[in-house]
Amino acid sequence: MRLHTIIPNFSAETTIGPIKFHDWQCDSWVVLFSHPHDFTPVCTSELCEIALLEDQFARRNVKLLAHSVDDLESHLEWLKDIKSSCLGEVSKFPYPIIADPTRYLAVALEMIDEEQKNDIEVARTIRALYIIDPKHRLRALIMYPELIGRNSLEILRVVDSLQLTDKNPYIATPANWQPGDKVVILPHVDEKLADRVFPNGIDRVGVPSGKNYIRTTKDYRM
Known part of the structure; x- marks a missing residue:
């Protein structure tokens, strides 16, 4: 999968x-993320945390779509545990989970570990996460191994950066950037052009090379 x-x-x-993915997506952004297995503690914590942030994703016009190679019956039973572990804050689970027991989609979207991809008996999805824009294009991908849970706030941060830089073609977000x-x-x-686009101020940072390439500003709109 390439950007x-x-x-x-x-x-x-x-x-x-x-x-049908494009019809379901409509004109929204999508965060599509896989998890290795139902009824596991790390996956349960991830789906719970992302569910608790669903309203923040919705404000950004983002739909959520989970995936694993377990079957639909397993997903429906597991949802009871997920809602319970969210301390009663999630009454109706706010996003769908794809059932992919044949691993067809997992293989097509390259969500399976290289060492396991040819072993159908043990192959499970890694923690692959794709941020997809309204034109169905992959704009960011984040890959975690099975034993490391994702940071749900980082997903929001990446969405904010993508949407901001789409609106303003003159900027990028630096390391550890947060909205504001x-x-x-x-x-x-x-x-x-910089002075015209950012009339309310630019900070220029001098560096030993003498090249004027580090310029920052707060003169932008989210």
Whole structure:
């Protein structure tokens, strides 16, 4: 899976019924994420935490879609445990989980560990996460191994950065950026254009090379 790949219009059985991906996505962003196995503690914690943040994803026009190679019956039974572990805060689970017992989708979307991909008996999905824009294009991918749970707030941060930089073609977000922090101005933006686009202030950082490429500003809109 490479960035800007168009995610195919796959069909899938889910906990809310069958879906056709492009139709279900409509004009929203999507966070599609796989987990290795139902009834496991790390996966339960992840789906719970992301469920608790569903309203924040919705405010960003993001739909959530989970996936694993377990079957639909297993998913539906496991959802009872997930809702219970969310301390009663989730009464109706807010997003679907894809059932992929044949591993067809897991293989097509490259969600299986290289060492296990040819062993159908043991192959389970890694913690693959794809952020997909409304044109069905893969805009970010985050891969975690089976034993490490994901940081759900980092997923929100990446969505915020993608949506911000789509709106403003002159900026990028630096390391550890959070909404409201300074952004950097892209090196190809010349000084005249930068002053016109960011009239409320630019901070220019001098460096030993003498190259004027580190310029930051808070003059942008989310």
